[in-house]
Amino acid sequence: MMDAEPEDADNDSVARSANRKSASRRTFWIVGGLFAIAAALVVIGGNWWLSRDTGAIFLRVGTGPIGSDSHVLMRETAEVVRRHSDDLRLQVIATRDPSENISLLNSGQIDAAAIRADTPVVSDVRIIANLYSDYFHLIVDGGAPAFEIDDVTRLRIAIPQFGTDAFRSFWVIADHYDLPIDRFDWTATDFSTARDGLLDGRFDALFTVRSLRDRALLLLFEDAQLKSRRLRYLPIRQAEAISLKRPFLGAGTIPAGALSGAGPVPFRPTPTGTVERILVTREQVSSESVRQLTEILFEHRLDLTIRFALASAISAPNESVGLNIPLHEGAEQFYTRDQPGFLQENAEPIALMVTVFAMLVSALLALRSRLVASQKNRADKYNHQLLDLNARAAVSSSLPDLAGMRSELNKILEIVVIALDTDEVTDEGFQSFALLWESVRDTIRDRQSELARTGTQT
Secondary structure (H helix, E strand, O other), rough: OOOHHHHHHHHHHHHHHHHHHHHHHHHHHHHHHHEEEEHHHHHHHHHHHHOOOOOOOOEEEOOOOOOOHHHHHHHHHHHHHHHHHOOOOEEOOOOOHHHHHHHHHHHOOOOOOEEEEEOOOOOOEEEEEEEEEEEEEEEEEOOOOOOHHHHHHOOOEOOOOOOOOHHHHHHHHHHOOOOOOOOEEEOOHHHHHHHHHHHHHOOOOEEEEOOOOOHHHHHHHHHHHHHHEEEEEEEOHHHHHHHHHOOEEEEEEEEOOOEEOOOEOOOOOOOEEEEEEEEEEEOOHHHHHHHHHHHHHOOOOHHHHHOOOOHHOOEEEOOOOOOOEEEHHHHHHHHHOOOHHHHHOOHHHHHHHHHHHHHHHHHHHHHHHHHHHHHHHEEEEEEHHHHHHHHHHHHHHHHHHHHHHHHHHHHHHHHHHHEEEEEEOOOOHHHHHHHHHHHHHHHHHHHHHHHHHOOOOO
């Protein structure tokens, strides 16, 4: 019976140990299962968050009159954006002219607008891209007695409507050439009326500001050919001089035959004024939306050009010559996507600096290593003196000798303390020295006590 009890105890101990192991395994699997479920929920939730449908983002774009170059271009752009973006959409809104576009942009009724580069804007307007160039067209009847700008005073001329940018452009030219406003016959009217009046003889000339591929302008020369009306251009030879006073305006040349190959019209390359048509937005518009729009304008320009030839003129603003309107952050993100970063751009000087720095660090480390080695050697010298003193004290049988050794021990301590203050010995070396010094001191003290007890006075 007495032998069974320890065996039962051992069995109970083994059972308890087995139960603990079983419970531990169950806990492990439960915790592991909960962790797996949590990880699965995180993956499923993250996937849902990334793939969720946040809805389309609409940008309202003011363009200009229906059928104008800017309206057609942005209408085709809206279709290309719809095809190549999952969440960006353009809502094209026809307007009267760039001045109305800026008014709507300032009031927040639209998010972007096609305007002329000389249209006054407020501080929070930002540029996205250059769209195309508008040209100044001064067209006269073939039989009219006019060959230079000054001859306009002898003509009945139709100019754009009051309050439009094109109306102001005409008077910029008139002001430069000092044309007397009250001494020639001008009529402000819409382009349709001006075109019909030129073809049926009610006007001798018309002035307009349009691109070279403007549909209404091309139809004017087609109708003139059908009616056997000969039209020609008056050159604006001082366009470059005008641009000096009006920096938003430029100088260009209309190629021979650009408007009609039959004739051709113009008969020879004709100098004239130009103004850039640009796409702008408000600073507050989402950077990601503007970046997507800019990316589509440039990376899918072939698609746009097939739809509307004028899209081939779309270009990035030239920051190297300065911008009259700041670049939007989203557009800048696209334009600078391929530019090297600071590290790439300055790789060679940075590599040289790193090399020089590494050499300096290496030299400093080597110098420090030599200093530490020198300090260690000096500490070792003092430790060797202590060991020698300890060996002599252990065998000494003379109290006067031991007293001299104690004095020598104190002098060594004084020397090492001074060496520590002058960095000739490191803190670690001093600590090692201090432990050995105390040990030698104890050896001397013990030997003195032993000799005193035995009465040895030698």
